[in-house]
Amino acid sequence: xxxxxxxxxxxxxxxxxxxxxxxxxxxxxxxxxxxxxxxxxxxxxxxxxxxxxxxxxxxxxxxxxxxxxxxxxxxxxxxxxxxxxxxxxxxxxxxxxxxxxxxxxxxxxxxxx
Amino acid sequence: xxxxxxxxxxxxxxxxxxxxxxxxxxxxxxxxxxxxxxxxxxxxxxxxxxxxxxxxxxxxxxxxxxxxxxxxxxxxxxxxxxxxxxxxxxxxxxxxxxxxxxxxxxxxxxxxx
Numbered sequence: 528x529x530x531x532x533x534x535x536x537x538x539x540x541x542x543x544x545x546x547x548x549x550x551x552x553x554x555x556x557x558x559x560x561x562x563x564x565x566x567x568x569x570x571x572x573x574x575x576x577x578x579x580x581x582x583x584x585x586x587x588x589x590x591x592x593x594x595x596x597x598x599x600x601x602x603x604x605x606x607x608x609x610x611x612x613x614x615x616x617x618x619x620x621x622x623x624x625x626x627x628x629x630x631x632x633x634x635x636x637x638x639x640x
Numbered sequence: 641x642x643x644x645x646x647x648x649x650x651x652x653x654x655x656x657x658x659x660x661x662x663x664x665x666x667x668x669x670x671x672x673x674x675x676x677x678x679x680x681x682x683x684x685x686x687x688x689x690x691x692x693x694x695x696x697x698x699x700x701x702x703x704x705x706x707x708x709x710x711x712x713x714x715x716x717x718x719x720x721x722x723x724x725x726x727x728x729x730x731x732x733x734x735x736x737x738x739x740x741x742x743x744x745x746x747x748x749x750x751x752x753x
Contacts, residue, residue, distance in 0.1 A: 626741075630684075632680070
């Protein structure tokens with residue numbers, strides 16, 4: 528059973544602060560990792576993908592991957608109230624070609640004005 | 641965003657009745673997926689399809705069946721709905737590029753009384 532664990536939260540940060548979201552996974556052969564954002568009552572939307580060890584930056588978002596530690600994280604700089612949502616970590620299953628994802632249960636982030 | 645629609649968006653039904661949810665995508669994606677999302681469990685894969693008439697089970701497939709007769713349509717059927725199948729159901733699709741990812745439909749909220 529492939530597992531993806533996220534800190535359950537909720538995480539509350541003030542506006543302008545850095546929010547740090549963490550995820551660990553059990554499938555050592557995984558090569559593709561994704562962060563989705565889900566607003567209440569809406570569907571998940573992709574915000575970041577990362578495939579190689581190290582950091583990947585896109586605007587205020589930085590994804591970090593360490594395959595040796597089986598750890599992936601998402602940093603949100605200059606957090607805004609509009610960033611308040613549940614963030615889902617997803618890991619692509621290894622050993623197949625059907626692009627199946629295993630999702631963590633999500634971390635609820637609240638950014639306080 | 642991928643053009644994925646789901647119908648119906650909301651449905652209330654009674655225990656023991658059959659229910660079919662429809663997912664339609666206009667991206668010509670090969671892979672399609674059905675998930676359910678429940679508090680405390682996150683997103684869990686019910687069934688997926690890797691081509692027309694090619695489907696396989698996910699981690700929570702009991703009580704569900706699927707069909708895919710056309711690339712664009714993926715149907716999820718609850719043969720005899722139970723209260724434990726009350727959930728939000730999301731459809732997703734994925735193209736054939738390895739660096740692509742899954743894009744989600746808007747979801748269907750199903751209540752089984």
